[in-house]
Amino acid sequence: xxxxxxxxxxxxxxxxxxxxxxxxxxxxxxxxxxxxxxxxxxxxxxxxxxxxxxxxxxxxxxxxxxxxxxxxxxxxxxxxxxxxxxxxxxxxxxxxxxxxxxxxxxxxxxxxxxxxxxxxxxxxxxxxxxxxxxxxxxxxxxxxxxxxxxxxxxxxxxxx
Numbered sequence: 001x002x003x004x005x006x007x008x009x010x011x012x013x014x015x016x017x018x019x020x021x022x023x024x025x026x027x028x029x030x031x032x033x034x035x036x037x038x039x040x041x042x043x044x045x046x047x048x049x050x051x052x053x054x055x056x057x058x059x060x061x062x063x064x065x066x067x068x069x070x071x072x073x074x075x076x077x078x079x080x081x082x083x084x085x086x087x088x089x090x091x092x093x094x095x096x097x098x099x100x101x102x103x104x105x106x107x108x109x110x111x112x113x114x115x116x117x118x119x120x121x122x123x124x125x126x127x128x129x130x131x132x133x134x135x136x137x138x139x140x141x142x143x144x145x146x147x148x149x150x151x152x153x154x155x156x157x158x159x160x
Contacts (some may be wrong), residue, residue, distance in 0.1 A: 032056075045120060120159070122156075124159035127155070127159075128155055128156065128159075131151070131152070131155065132148065133153065
């Protein structure tokens, strides 16, 4: 009985016996059960949060895809609008060039007509002067002057 390990074992057995008699096992198992329930609740909450996060992620993925589709639609619409505007601008430019060309051709034709009229007038004036000089040389006197004036008026009337 002098062995201290023997007395430590006896004291431990008595302590465990008293603890069991006083309900320590129930308290320990109750605490463990309570801790297990708390862990189970935390796991359930974590599972719920994970599912909620997955649902939110899926919703954002759907919104992202919808936004990408809308952006693509907007880009395509802008591209089509730019092509249409380019076609319209090209058509307007072609119309403008055609109108300017027509206007230039009209001005050229008008200038040709005017130049032709000026040449005719100059030729008529030269012919009139030449005729006057020739007739003055051939006809002299009062009868010549009268005949010359009549002829001059007739030539002017026919040329104009």
